[in-house]
Amino acid sequence: MHYKHDPKFPEGFFWGASSAAWQVEGATEADGRTPAIIDLNSKTKKPFADNSIAADHYHHYKEDVALMAECGFTSYRFSLAWPRIIPNSDRKVNQAGIDFYNNLINELLKHNITPIVTLYHYDMPVWVEEKCNGWLDRSIVDEFEYYAKVCFENFGDRVKYWLAINEQNMQICYGHWLGVSKGCTDWFRQKWVINHNMNMCSAKAVIACHEMVEGGKIGPVPGMVPIYPETCKPMDQIGAMNAEEFTEKIWNDTNAYGKYSNFLKNYWKNNDIDPGIQPGDEELMLAAKIDYIGVNCYRSNTGKDAPLDAEEQEYLLNKDGVKGNLKFPVVPGQYALTNNPYVETNDWDWEIDPVSLRYTLRYLWDHYQLPMMIMENGFGMHEAKDENGEVHDPERIEFLRENIYQVGLAIEDGVEVIGYNPWSFTDLLSTGNGMAKRYGLVFIDATDEELANAKDASELGMKRIRKDSFYWYSKLIKSNGKDWGKEMLGK
Secondary structure, three states, X not given: OOOOOOOOOOOOOEEEEEOOHHHHOOOOOOOOOOOEHHHHHHOOOOOOOOOOOOOOHHHHHHHHHHHHHXXXXXXXXXXXXXXXXXXXXXXXXXXXXXXXXXXXXXXHHHOOOEEEEEEEOOOOEHHHHHHHOOOOOOOHHHHHHHHHHHHHHHXXXXXXXXXXXXXXXXXXXXXXXXXXXXXXOOHHHHHHHHHHHHHXXXXXXXXXXXXXXXXXXEEEEOEOOOEEEOOOOHHHHHHHHHHHHHHHHHHHHHHHHOOOOHHHHHHHHHOOOOOOOOOOHHHHHXXXXXXXXXXXXXXXXXXXXXXXXXXXXXOEOOOOOOOOOOEOOEEOOOEEEEXXXXXXXXXXXXXXXXXXXXXXHHHHHHHHOOOEEEEEOOOOEOOOOOOOOOOOOHHHHHHHHHHHHHHHHHHHOOOOEEEEOOEOOEOOOEOOOEOOOEOOOEEEOOOHHHHHHOOOHHHOOOOEXXXXXXXXXXXXXXXXXXXXXXXXXXX
């Protein structure tokens, strides 16, 4: 990277990190919590551990928040576990779940850390799935609205930044892998019914937040993977545009404008798709005005033309940490993704492309003119302690430095960015790779094998170890982005 100067970050910029309840909390059977569909999904990922223990944040939250404060955090993005708050179909609120999140929020505020809360991060209660056939039945809208209002009522006096549904676009694009497609017999068409039901849930949450939370701000959190054309051939540009449209832009347009685009409506019409829009739905969507956009961005993709006679290829993301096991999707007549020879990749074939974050921020600002806060951006890698019990992660420091530099450049470009919360604070359970794929600034001293064989977390130390990246990030954020650790920049 060529550093022309040190970028400047605005005063009051949020510096923190992120997590998700099902990936970090553990304690899946504690204090009245009932199973979530993601719990069941995580049990299919062997030999990786399931989420029954994870990082055991449920029993270590005070220690974890103290570490956040030590690092200098001014924000922390986390999610609420729906089945911990409303564990059964009788809708009775579980006071123990409310108490846990009240305690966590109060602990954060005691240390001057602003909580940023996601309502839904993949942990639909099993009872909701059974009652509503997952996301397929329209009745889920009422269940979600009730859940959201319980959260706003109990936490809205202290939580002012909210996110509705994490990476809705990814749940639709990769529904088979995330388990969202369960119960579908025609995923090609039914995914748009699921998508519309999600949009209704999101709209209900946005409206309720503005009604119930004084000064409350709420927005979506899309999974952004910007897509560059493979070549300057005109049809490769169309292929890249199609890929962005079908993986990101459809959802961003809907959230920002409160209506479905002509592109999407024509696609439904041309493919005989009924998304299940009912009278009053479009008016509801239009009334749900989002306040900001949460941005998840780790990498980029490269797109190209896919002729009508191309062979269809589903996306297979490397799940084993063996490079070269990635298969790119091909959608005949729309787009194909392909290798980018100009960027390096990590152990899971994910592109290492810090410029993609600047591109994403510029792209979203150009289209929607809404404030943005990065909610996920991080580097997954295999890690272990050395002989001194320390964890050295220079690759993560490099990744964070380069990405944060690009955020600074985007701000200088005129983009309104109000915070940076990388994934993740502690190591936690990866969506498909257990503890093998580590993202944290803080090492959790437990392996997949140990987690899988332990009866409960008390058998394991679950020791927290500050990585080198913890110390580097602490210096950076305490200087509001001025102390880059120049001895490590090669200047």
